Amino acid sequence: MLKLNGLKLLHFKNSQDAQTVDIPLPKTVKIPMQQHMGAPCTPTVKVGDQVRVGQLIGDSDQPFSVPVHCSVSGTVTALEDYVTSGGLPAKRVVVETDGLQTPVECSPHTVTNQAELVEAARNAGLAGLGGAGFPTHIKLGYKDVDRLDTLVINAAECEPYITSDYREMMEYPDDIIEGIQAVMKCLNIGRAYIGIEDNKPAAIALLNQKAAGTSIRVEALRSIYPQGAEKVIIYNTTGRIVEEGELPADKGVVVMNVTTVANLSRYLRTGMPLTHKRVTVDGNFVEKPMNVRVPIGTSVEDLLNFAGIDRERVKKALMGGPMMGLAMENLDTPIIKNNNAIVLFDEAEAEAPHTTACIRCGRCIDVCPMNLMPANLEKAFDAGDKEELERLKVGLCINCGSCTYVCPAKRNLAQKHQLAKAMLRRKK
Ligand code: SF4
Ligand code: SF4
Incomplete structure (x- = not known):
């Protein structure tokens, strides 16, 4: 049974009245072939090809996959290897833009079934x-x-x-x-x-x-x-x-x-497929929070330059929000389809909290929307006890981060649960 209660958070919706603005066309985009859950795509273009906005540049014959389209017009300059945030190897198509944004030919679609x-x-x-x-x-x-x-x-x-x-x-x-x-x-x-x-x-x-x-x-x-x-x-x-x-x-x-x-x-x-994405840029020190529409594959670095972010102050950059976002290793990371925000923190907010022993207060259990026992899950993960993780239903964890947020001992529970799920996937 799901609970109706949850966490009351400060909303910080500072950018809510910021009308979407378009970023000036970047010189280069790097478009990942893995922007979805499922099998990565294989590039359907090669180095030297001229490409247009909306052109198919990656596809897969696996049913559980999503084709990738070009967000700019220009020339393919490289097919790079990279590792996804989930640790999987994939390719990305690097396109040098020509400034014309020439679209592919497309027409409306009628769907009836x-x-x-x-x-x-x-x-x-x-x-x-x-x-x-x-x-x-x-x-x-x-x-x-x-x-x-x-x-x-x-x-x-x-x-x-x-x-x-x-x-x-x-x-x-x-x-x-x-x-x-x-x-x-x-x-x-x-x-x-x-x-x-x-x-x-x-x-x-x-x-x-x-x-x-x-x-x-x-x-x-x-x-x-x-x-x-x-x-x-x-x-x-x-x-x-x-x-x-x-x-x-x-x-x-x-x-x-x-x-x-x-x-x-x-x-x-x-008839134009998805080529651009709106991304909120905000954080605890950002003076002018924005909503920016970017061609998919634009680097976070280009986005932050456009948003006028003082890079010296960025001590932590998240793709996504503070509860579920992923910390970025470097700002050369491209924006993909499911990125909806870049949230930045300065030193005051980015410092890793000091973790202490679990005091068995039960707060993590109280807030879990899936009625899990986060502290027990952590214990089972630390012990490498796969049977116990399954018994405690770690697979139901939605990685919402609520348990980590409320824990007075500052235990990184949600991250452990993600690792535990990955451990069970490897077992299967
Ligand atoms: S991260 Fe998982 S275990 Fe923690 S509160 Fe959310 S659903 Fe529950
Ligand atoms: S909230 Fe933290 S300290 Fe309290 S029971 Fe859960 S893990 Fe332990």
């Missing part, structure tokens, strides 16, 4: 843009389609600092509604909920106005972390519980991120 919708989502290069990177065409291609009756749009954006989805709602509400209607029509789904945390009243009002007269309902959700976790938002919008080992679709629900559904709508209208 599930097969056409799935094909469109794949051709659009869509993977969960809220951070998960789950291939959208797999989600929409659930084979027992008659079981589906509800679409949940995840617009909670519960992580502090991040306002990328919020700007999508404020700037492109019609795209969101049209995308939802396309999915509902093709999957024969009768109702949709847009779940938005109640700290975004302007977005709630705007989408309520846009959804008037449709079977789309806007649900104002409590601003409690992690409201945007898939199982949590399903429960809080529909009352349905997705059990261990089940997919949301097994409970009749499809969940899509709000920016993903808007991009689906834009693809249907224009």
Whole structure:
């Protein structure tokens, strides 16, 4: 049973009124072939090729994968090896831009059934843009389609600092509604909920106005972390519980991120696949928080230069928010599809906390939205006890970071749980 309580965090939505601005075209982009959950793509271009915006540059014959498209026009100058944040080897395509941004030829798509919708989502290069990177065409291609009756749009954006989805709602509400209607029509789904945390009243009002007269309902959700976790938002919008080992679709629900559904709508209208991403740039010392639209493959370094960040003060840079974001080793890292924020901290916030012994206070258990026992999981991981990790259901951990956040002993629990899951995957 899921709990309704969670963490009350300071929101730091400093960039919420920052209208999206476009970064000047970078000289070079490095476009990774692994920007999604699943098999990496193989480059379909070679060094010396001229490429256009929206051109397919990477694909895979594995069903659980998402094609990659070029975000700029120019010349392919290298096919580099790199290691993903998950530690896997993959390639990235380096393109020197020509400044013209010549697009591929593309035309609108009409979709009327599930097969056409799935094909469109794949051709659009869509993977969960809220951070998960789950291939959208797999989600929409659930084979027992008659079981589906509800679409949940995840617009909670519960992580502090991040306002990328919020700007999508404020700037492109019609795209969101049209995308939802396309999915509902093709999957024969009768109702949709847009779940938005109640700290975004302007977005709630705007989408309520846009959804008037449709079977789309806007649900104002409590601003409690992690409201945007898939199982949590399903429960809080529909009352349905997705059990261990089940997919949301097994409970009749499809969940899509709000920016993903808007991009689906834009693809249907224009035929142009996903090439750019909006990224929030903020942090504890950032004077001018921004939302910046960048060509995918733009380096974080270029983004920070554009945002006027004093690099000397950056002591910690996260891809994502402070609860679930990944710390970057270097700023040469390219922005990928599911990056929604770069959050920066100076010395005052970046210092690693001093860890002490567990005092068995139980706070980590109280806040866990999945009803796990984080302290016991840590103990099992430290002992290398795989059977105990399975018994304690480490696989249910959604890596929300709530246990780490509340721990008075400053134990890095969530990170250990991630390592524990990786250990079990290796075992299998
Ligand atoms: S990181 Fe995992 S164990 Fe910790 S609170 Fe979140 S779901 Fe529970
Ligand atoms: S919150 Fe920290 S100190 Fe308290 S039981 Fe959990 S691991 Fe131990």
